[in-house]
Amino acid sequence: MIDSCSFSHQFKFNYLETEKFAIGHFVSSKDISAGGHLWRIVCYPRGCGREEHNGEYLSIYLVRMCEPKDDDIKATLEASVMDRGGALFSSHRRKVTHSIDRKVTGFPRFVKRSVLDSFYLTNGSFIITCDLKVMRKEPLDVPPSDVGSHLGHLLDCADGSDVSFVVDGEKFPAHWAVLAARSPVFKAQLLGSMAGANMSSITLHGIAPATFKVLLRFMYTDACPVDDELGDSPDDMFAHLLAAADRFVLDRLKILCARKLWDNISVDRVAATLICAETHNCPQLKKKCIDFIVEENNFKKVVLTHGFVQLAQQFPSILDDLREKVGA
Structure with a gap:
């Protein structure tokens, strides 16, 4: 499924006037909105200023004027010289595909100015036609797993x-x-x-x-x-599940339970949650519980809970961690 937008733009130049253009001087289209991006077609009648071109070539570029919103898009620029009969001359017809990770793409040496002078001038002027096509891929909707x-x-x-x-x-x-x-x-x-x-x-x-x-x-x-x-007690169930997840090495379930326990943390439950985390090897939950306890407004309340007494009895080493953080 492709959402396609196409635009054409023509540049008409008086050849003698372009002789007065400085190398690197350009003319451009207005901003073109297509495929969720802004584009501009830029033409350098005497080249873009690279030394190796030395003003001998006409250059054409496609410029993306905004940052890409996605990479599910493709743009092509096709440029042609119009001959004296008004037809697009096949020997000077170029096509390039724009890469979404680049802001500029095009033809630094699109056509030699001497060739324009010899074959394409009509009443002293020549015409460059540019076609921009932007295609956005619309992915098919995929149902959830x-x-x-x-x-x-x-x-x-x-x-x-x-x-x-x-x-x-x-x-x-x-x-x-x-x-x-x-x-x-x-x-x-x-x-x-x-x-x-x-x-x-x-x-x-x-x-x-x-x-x-x-x-x-x-x-x-x-x-x-x-x-x-x-x-009846979701916190108790999540604590039991965390223990079972540790026993059977179900790491994703273990972290899910730890997050649920942390979401419901309180002064009354934090010591029991810390015991669970220490017993069943959940360092992420342990750290959060310790940080919660040592907060000034929490510490004096937590030490008065029955759970803190159990914590001190089962894991006296944690008390050293708490004292160190409180002292700091």
Whole structure:
């Protein structure tokens, strides 16, 4: 699908008058708006000023007058000399394609002035015709990815499931290929040296069924859990999910959970969030929590919370970090 804009422009010169032009002197069209850009056609009757041309050539350029908005565009300049009969002379017809990353393109040695004098003068004048064509490609609309919805449906209906997980007595059918592709821990357990002869049922400990259910759906859909999956305490669920993501090396889910926990940070919850970050190797969240605590208005309140007492008991080394920052 191409959106095309075409323009023609003519330059008519009195040959004897152009002899008086200085090298580098130019005449140009007005600004031409096409394809979301402004263009100008510039003609140098005695060349653009390069020493090697020495005023012997007529030069023509296409100039883009504004910065490019995109690179999905192509412009072509076609220039011709009109002969004495009014036809465009094929031996002096040139075409160039404009590169969007350049502001200027064209013909520094379009035609020798001596050739103009010999063949193209009509009543002492000659005519240069320039055709500008700008084409913008209109990409076809691409629908959003539906892989997640398809795999989510596969998980819901359990078609073709070949492994199941038992979590606190609750059974979750799944597909080993999906899990192995998503998690190196599951890959080692299902395909590697850890795999046993019969891996159709695996019992997991240390994770709640509600947490594993949300974790499993993320592995199929790569989508952040929605509100109705988070239970009565979303912050607690995100903390449990962050722990599970660390356990099964799901780095994207881990950062998503860290961001959700940080979005809901408060004086009352920051110590518990810091414990979660330190326990489950999330340095980004840890740094943010420490920076939050050491703020003057927060520190005196945080140290009075029950969570801070737990923090001091479990990770006394963090207290040294806090003292250092508060002292600084």
